[in-house]
Amino acid sequence: MESNWLARYEDSMLGVFGAPSLVLACGEGVYVEDTDGNKYMDLLGGIAVNALGHAHPAIVQAVEKQVRTLVHASNFFATTPQIQLGEALREIVRGGAHAKVFLSNSGTEANEAALKIVKAHGNATGKHRILALTNAFHGRSLGALSLTHKAAYREPFAPLISNVEWIEPTRAALEDAFALGDVAGIFVEPIQGEAGVIEVPQDFLARARALCDEQGALLVADEVQTGMGRTGKWMAHHGSGMVPDVITLAKALGGGVPIGATITLSPVATAVLKPGMHGTTFGGNPVAAAAALAVIHTIKSDGLLERARTLGEQWMQRIRALDNPHIKQVRGRGLLIGIELDEPRAGMAVKVAQESGFIINAANPTTIRLAPPLILTGEQADAFTAALPGIIAKSYSEGEL
Numbered sequence: 001m002e003s004n005w006l007a008r009y010e011d012s013m014l015g016v017f018g019a020p021s022l023v024l025a026c027g028e029g030v031y032v033e034d035t036d037g038n039k040y041m042d043l044l045g046g047i048a049v050n051a052l053g054h055a056h057p058a059i060v061q062a063v064e065k066q067v068r069t070l071v072h073a074s075n076f077f078a079t080t081p082q083i084q085l086g087e088a089l090r091e092i093v094r095g096g097a098h099a100k101v102f103l104s105n106s107g108t109e110a111n112e113a114a115l116k117i118v119k120a121h122g123n124a125t126g127k128h129r130i131l132a133l134t135n136a137f138h139g140r141s142l143g144a145l146s147l148t149h150k151a152a153y154r155e156p157f158a159p160l161i162s163n164v165e166w167i168e169p170t171r172a173a174l175e176d177a178f179a180l181g182d183v184a185g186i187f188v189e190p191i192q193g194e195a196g197v198i199e200v201p202q203d204f205l206a207r208a209r210a211l212c213d214e215q216g217a218l219l220v221a222d223e224v225q226t227g228m229g230r231t232g233k234w235m236a237h238h239g240s241g242m243v244p245d246v247i248t249l250a251k252a253l254g255g256g257v258p259i260g261a262t263i264t265l266s267p268v269a270t271a272v273l274k275p276g277m278h279g280t281t282f283g284g285n286p287v288a289a290a291a292a293l294a295v296i297h298t299i300k301s302d303g304l305l306e307r308a309r310t311l312g313e314q315w316m317q318r319i320r321a322l323d324n325p326h327i328k329q330v331r332g333r334g335l336l337i338g339i340e341l342d343e344p345r346a347g348m349a350v351k352v353a354q355e356s357g358f359i360i361n362a363a364n365p366t367t368i369r370l371a372p373p374l375i376l377t378g379e380q381a382d383a384f385t386a387a388l389p390g391i392i393a394k395s396y397s398e399g400e401l
């Protein structure tokens, strides 16, 4: 009973995730170690969460200090880390004077708050259609699930919020959807992570912004996976010229400590939620806020935006330069990378990579996703690039998973 962790997991944990492939015991930097003492280079980073890698001294110190000082306060009271985080978030999202922050505990909660803003805005203005994109992933709680496209995730829980429509991420589909009017808001992931690292077309965000402005609809940028420097910018939409009404963040925000944020930028979005209309017990918890402050500080002080940008570009080029016949496309931005295979072997590649000491992920059956800590070095990235042809060869020789 002492070890045998996987059997004990299966015995005690609700089986919603499928069997885990490893039981991890500890980590440091970009490496994690399992309970048998095997070491792996973590190129998934807890699915784009561990932006500073594992056991980063800045997070360790911030959390340790905060745990000794004040762990929880309830939202009858403010805490200084929460206030400082609100200020820091306002700055990094470039929200300007109107930006306001609501702190929660996860991505799905960040989107719940955004959805409540959109719904209340729609109710107040007599608009009732909510748009999202095909292949969108916005979370698993019932509201965010209503926006998530995959039918298999939604159908067991029907009926969900019924006035959501999914449109293709094309300019034409966007124009058609808005032409019908009655749009309360639209949810967009600038790069769809769960769908396989798929970026919306170049002019999509700007056109969505213009249509929202024309019709008084709210534009929500779900930056849960793409935000916090993942793509080489604080937010993936930075550089598009588009300013959303609402931004949602989570994943990397706390560097592994659970925290989510819903940030309103436009005066209209900021004015929607009035006292009593939303809340949370743990959201804005000072320990999580202290961790998030350490993440933001370290990304700035260690130049991690620049690193994500330059290393990501270089890495994608080197993977392309492998000229592997099974790699159809290498796409992404910064350190969010999708490697599209010509057959559904990504699941097998994950298994083979793990046996070779690398943790990667299959975003879908044909796409390998890399979302490593932003502290990854060029040498570490090169080590994976060098191993990749062998991983692919073995994945193809072992059949479909």
Ligand SMILES: *Cc1c(COP(=O)(O)O)cnc(C)c1O
Pocket: 105, 106, 107, 108, 109, 111, 137, 138, 139, 140, 189, 193, 194, 222, 223, 224, 225, 226, 250, 251
């Ligand atoms: C992961 C993710 C979510 C959900 O976040 P949770 O913390 O798992 O609830 C929402 N949106 C996007 C884009 C995500 O990648």
